[in-house]
Amino acid sequence: MTIEIIPVGGWGEIGRNMTAVRVGDDVVIFDMGLHMPNYIALTDSEIGDTEKRTEAALKKADAIPRDEQIRDLRPLVRAIVVTHAHLDHIGAVPYLANKYNAPVIVTPFSASILRGIIKDEKLQMKNDIIELRPGQSTILDGGLKLEFVHITHSTPQTIMAVLHTPSGAVVYGNDYKMDMNPTLGKPVNIEQLRKLGDKGVLALIQDCLYAREQRKTPSEQVAKEMLKDVLLDVDSKGHALIVTTFASHIARLKSIAECGRALKRKTIFMGRSVAKYCYAAKEAGVADLFREAEILKYSRQIKRRLREIQVKGREKYLLVVSGHQGEPKSALAKMLSGFYAWRWSGGDHVIFSSHIIPADINRKQRAEMEEKLAALGVRMFKDIHVSGHSSREDLRDMLRLLRPRHVFPTHGEREMMNAFNSLAQEEKYQLGKTLHPLVVGERKTVE
Numbered sequence: 001m002t003i004e005i006i007p008v009g010g011w012g013e014i015g016r017n018m019t020a021v022r023v024g025d026d027v028v029i030f031d032m033g034l035h036m037p038n039y040i041a042l043t044d045s046e047i048g049d050t051e052k053r054t055e056a057a058l059k060k061a062d063a064i065p066r067d068e069q070i071r072d073l074r075p076l077v078r079a080i081v082v083t084h085a086h087l088d089h090i091g092a093v094p095y096l097a098n099k100y101n102a103p104v105i106v107t108p109f110s111a112s113i114l115r116g117i118i119k120d121e122k123l124q125m126k127n128d129i130i131e132l133r134p135g136q137s138t139i140l141d142g143g144l145k146l147e148f149v150h151i152t153h154s155t156p157q158t159i160m161a162v163l164h165t166p167s168g169a170v171v172y173g174n175d176y177k178m179d180m181n182p183t184l185g186k187p188v189n190i191e192q193l194r195k196l197g198d199k200g201v202l203a204l205i206q207d208c209l210y211a212r213e214q215r216k217t218p219s220e221q222v223a224k225e226m227l228k229d230v231l232l233d234v235d236s237k238g239h240a241l242i243v244t245t246f247a248s249h250i251a252r253l254k255s256i257a258e259c260g261r262a263l264k265r266k267t268i269f270m271g272r273s274v275a276k277y278c279y280a281a282k283e284a285g286v287a288d289l290f291r292e293a294e295i296l297k298y299s300r301q302i303k304r305r306l307r308e309i310q311v312k313g314r315e316k317y318l319l320v321v322s323g324h325q326g327e328p329k330s331a332l333a334k335m336l337s338g339f340y341a342w343r344w345s346g347g348d349h350v351i352f353s354s355h356i357i358p359a360d361i362n363r364k365q366r367a368e369m370e371e372k373l374a375a376l377g378v379r380m381f382k383d384i385h386v387s388g389h390s391s392r393e394d395l396r397d398m399l400r401l402l403r404p405r406h407v408f409p410t411h412g413e414r415e416m417m418n419a420f421n422s423l424a425q426e427e428k429y430q431l432g433k434t435l436h437p438l439v440v441g442e443r444k445t446v447e
């Protein structure tokens with residue numbers, strides 16, 4: 001039986017993840033994501049709102065995968081499987097899925113986010129959304145078995161997708177870390193991974209974004225301690241405490257709210273995106289942040305509340321806002337521009353619970369934002385964060401647990417792929433034979 005790995009997006013580049021796997025006459029698609037910098041550039045452009053939300057406009061802007069290259073396989077697609085709710089994995093689904101006569105299979109948390117995107121962006125999607133929990137499996141149309149393996153990442157219910165084929169499992173591990181001590185949810189189930197390896201893994205498709213980092217990615221527990229260190233152990237009396245972090249990072253948001261409680265400050269999450277992710281977490285039974293924080297979705301609510309906060313006393317609140325990449329339309333940017341009529345006082349604290357996502361636009365916008373904050377005498381605490389991606393030594397552990405016959409680095413540019421290749425070679429994989437650094441447009445048959 002022919003088993004073919006087909007990169008569609010996000011191979012040799014970062015973003016717009018999409019991979020097709022062909023097993024005889026059945027094809028399964030893994031992820032359909034946005035290229036975030038290109039997507040944001042399009043969103044901020046002068047093109048009309050309806051026009052920019054079309055497949056043609058998004059493809060022209062290189063914001064979604066170019067799936068024309070698998071046009072020949074379209075009738076064979078049995079499922080579209082999305083590993084988690086980050087937009088570079090799920091965001092293109094409403095724009096591309098319609099042309100495939102297949103359901104979208106996701107965890108309950110990701111399903112809620114997908115429904116939220118469709119509603120907010122006024123999009124239409126005809127495909128069924130099938131919810132599968134981490135640890136569960138299902139039989140696809142055509143007879144192949146799909147399994148969701150629980151794994152840890154920076155958003156809840158992230159899974160490793162396992163497609164069982166007659167020649168062994170094809171494992172799609174695009175975005176995860178090996179967290180044995182997470183602050184929300186269960187640790188990585190090493191035994192389950194070992195069993196998968198014992199049964200036989202034909203191919204592992206592996207995110208190589210952090211393959212250059214010679215370390216183990218620290219647990220989310222470390223990020224929680226870093227937060228406590230700057231929020232609880234630095235004197236902020238009389239000043240504003242403003243944290244900016246990833247809206248999709250429910251575990252981090254929960255840690256921040258816990259700090260708010262310890263400080264006897266009221267925690268307020270601000271913004272549409274954070275509201276959407278908090279709602280999904282509640283709906284999926286992951287965490288109820290509505291009990292831990294006040295959540296404001298709309299700009300006009302935020303505007304009004306910020307005015308009140310300044311009257312009642314800024315030292316009574318812990319504000320969580322968007323803007324960690326310096327985005328000009330973020331709440332933090334609006335607090336700086338005067339849009340929100342926020343009067344900064346020297347000594348207010350701004351905590352960046354994030355790192356800069358390495359793209360020129362982010363570096364530039366963050367530098368501009370930091371310059372403004374510094375000029376106002378704001379105390380900044382940067383990089384209060386640990387990543388959600390595996391580093392070199394986590395990747396080595398995964399290779400040793402699964403012992404795949406073939407490995408494929410994805411989700412990285414050339415240097416990251418090269419770093420993964422050198423690691424795989426240390427683990428006795430051979431370039432071109434069992435190690436395949438493919439880019440978009442190539443296909444590889446494995447056996």
Ligand SMILES: [Zn+2]
Pocket residue numbers: 084086089153175
């Ligand atoms: Zn991710």
